[in-house]
Amino acid sequence: MSAATKISTVAILGAGIIGSSWALVFARAGLNVRIWERKETSGTIGRIAAIIRILQGSGLEGDEHTLDRLRCYSKLEKTLDEVDYIQESITEDIDAKRRLLRDVQGHIGEDVAIASSTSGLAPSDMARDLDRPEQLLVVHPLTPPHLLPIVEVCPSPNTSATIVETTVAFMRRIGQRPMLLKKEIAGFVLNRVLAATMNEFFALVADGVLDPEDIDAALTEGFGLRWSTLGPIAAMDLNAPGGVRDYLKRYGALFKNVSRSRGVQSALDEAMVETLASAADRLYNGQDRAVRAGNRDLAIATVRRLKSDANRK
């Protein structure tokens, strides 16, 4: 039995929006969840119960025992009793996190992964004062993780390979989609991509091209609708007769020109085209293009119908 499948009890440190959402992710996967917060009576269980009620019938609400698997504690030591995995989600304050993580290491074994939900702090910074920096890594979700499966797994150079592997396997086991970062980078991947997208919107508004009230529609009526079911590489693969290579031959100049117009050189060169096209081949080559296009059509049409039904309510 691998380390990831043996995890049966997890600790949540900090029960704000992210911590509460994580608690649901773990509890609906059948794990015992021990939540650490200042007061045992602060209403966390009630908030999670409210989220579960909204999700009723969606398949993401867990079973009738989900809530029973949650326990709240105000004492850190008690919270950490016999836990196999820790998800830290306290406030984004490096000193507070360092202090807490040191305390945590005093109460747990060496093989327990300590994952931080931080969106902005580097794992190597957080691990600076730890006796065992190899236990720490970042597992950063989007908000809220009980709805959005992607999590970026960001080790520091000191995180042990075993802790990384166990964490990736564990995330997959509980139904999240782990994305392993191969190097530390400020902002990690998800928020860097968000920032790049938003900065272009901001520049277009500042340039007097775009009405700020159109930003959301550009995504909810456009790319978001597509990307909910079909990623951009899969879309390139479908949107030119010869796939990704053909698409980037036709439209690659556009990507480069947009970068250049903002004073930057795009990383899209011939080697990158080959890298992306090979990835697309590995991911999507098993299925006929016409079948994939039909599936895309039906998936997007169904999402649109869903939205228009919701708007009529």
Added chain:
Amino acid sequence: MSAATKISTVAILGAGIIGSSWALVFARAGLNVRIWERKETSGTIGRIAAIIRILQGSGLEGDEHTLDRLRCYSKLEKTLDEVDYIQESITEDIDAKRRLLRDVQGHIGEDVAIASSTSGLAPSDMARDLDRPEQLLVVHPLTPPHLLPIVEVCPSPNTSATIVETTVAFMRRIGQRPMLLKKEIAGFVLNRVLAATMNEFFALVADGVLDPEDIDAALTEGFGLRWSTLGPIAAMDLNAPGGVRDYLKRYGALFKNVSRSRGVQSALDEAMVETLASAADRLYNGQDRAVRAGNRDLAIATVRRLKSDANRK
């Protein structure tokens, strides 16, 4: 009756992937559609019929008369007989477009909008040789427009205000979501945003941070799932207790740092924060935050369920 509501017959010039999809958009909205292509027998109607079959039951397939509203012609003059609106979707070749647009103007009245589907050519370039440049503008969809409602309406400095207004109103009437660009800019808005997003992904792959096979999942299991129902400004408004201003106070530095790390200055300054927060107030202020968060949860959960049902098939 406004000019947009009087439009009853449209011409499609060029019946490739985009032109065929446009034909369905217009025909399902009840308009007569005259399609110009080299051969009247090139199978366009059959291809559109196949798309309609896939969409059966989705609400996007039109009615039993949708196909009857389509007619194909090989003669341009005949195609343009009594049309009220023209959507040009031939190959992305500036000379071919200029020639065609000149020919088109010989056969139509002065009040007919000539909209080009180009993704890369500037409307002022395309209009260079026209006797009446005021009739031309770009109406650029995402692929395919019969599924993705967003269209960017991009006038040249010479396009008449009446043509712009009629086109925007017409797009709204047929169920698309027009986004009016206030200035000409290379790449327009949609592909600039796509390029900014993708260039950051490419840079992260080139830096050895990200596995190229994770690009699609970052969107289909993350932002795409969110943005299919909730735009990024609406998400900022929900993801911090004090809305957009509060969110950007907490996380604005991230946006600026990502720009700076690529050698660019973000347009996110205090004035921009105010612009975005005001837009969010106008768009979303009517509804309680808890209700909006509940709606988001349910919408995303339903999209996820839809996807997992589709994968089981």
